């Protein structure tokens with residue numbers, strides 16, 4: 330009995346000590362792994378500084394990445410009003426097909442041309458070559474993949490976003506808006522186009538979505554979005570629309586790219602765009618209705634909710650398809666004046682991090 334209690338105490342004490350050490354080390358002015366990394370990488374010291382691993386919280390951007398798959402006619406032979414770009418992992422073909430067969434196939438909406446593209450990096454793993462071959466075949470069928478030569482990974486999402494902006498600057502100067510949307514999101518294309526056509530919607534310096542005005546910099550080292558003080562000393566990020574779905578006017582990609590070399594890229598892509606916007610002195614805009622961008626709503630959504638939404642996070646492909654069909658068949662609110670349909674509460678963005 331005594332012994333067991335002793336053991337328990339030792340365990341708890343050492344766990345506490347380790348936690349304190351981790352927190353301490355990550356708060357001090359330099360990542361503790363950096364001196365070690367330097368020690369063991371002297372052979373690489375001749376490589377130009379831009380090629381050095383930027384550490385766990387930054388990503389290697391700006392750098393000269395190339396587009397290795399880029400045969401889409403979009404913006405080359407067409408002038409879309411709205412370009413929708415979806416970052417996906419190379420192996421997510423089923424998701425891409427689901428989008429191609431639902432909201433992704435709505436090409437002319439309210440007389441405006443809408444085109445949908447997917448952006449990917451290099452596949453990894455033991456079957457990378459086969460994956461690449463499959464991607465080529467997929468692109469021969471659909472001509473809607475843009476691929477660049479960086480390693481596709483969650484930690485590299487900021488690189489993907491910045492390359493999306495580079496691609497737009499190179500090809501789509503004539504288009505009006507771009508929407509970046511995650512692959513698990515249902516898009517109500519008509520509502521989006523309607524918003525963008527609205528005379529009250531700015532045509533320049535415009536970025537909207539579910540704007541997070543006071544996003545805390547998370548200091549818990551066990552959180553996926555942990556960010557130590559030596560990287561971001563401020564306690565809040567500048568305001569930014571959540572990465573699940575944001576729209577910008579097509580003057581912004583150029584402007585954001587112009588300031589990005591001054592701001593070291595962090596791996597949280599949406600927060601990084603917020604940092605670039607702040608440097609530009611541009612503020613994101615709240616959407617006119619709270620019901621337009623929904624993150625983690627209470628499912629299932631009613632026909633009424635779906636009729637008001639622009640982008641909503643779904644839990645799986647089949648739910649996304651179901652919702653799209655509901656919209657397609659004519660989602661609407663009950664026509665009884667005075668009746669109040671209960672609308673799923675918009676959840677605080679914090680709740681998606683379990684806070």
Ligand SMILES: *[C@@H]1O[C@H](CO)[C@@H](O)[C@H](O)[C@H]1NC(C)=O
Pocket residue numbers: 389478479480481482484485488
């Ligand atoms: C991100 O991409 C760069 C360039 O391809 C690569 O060197 C790095 O290893 C990638 N990082 C991760 C975590 O995949």
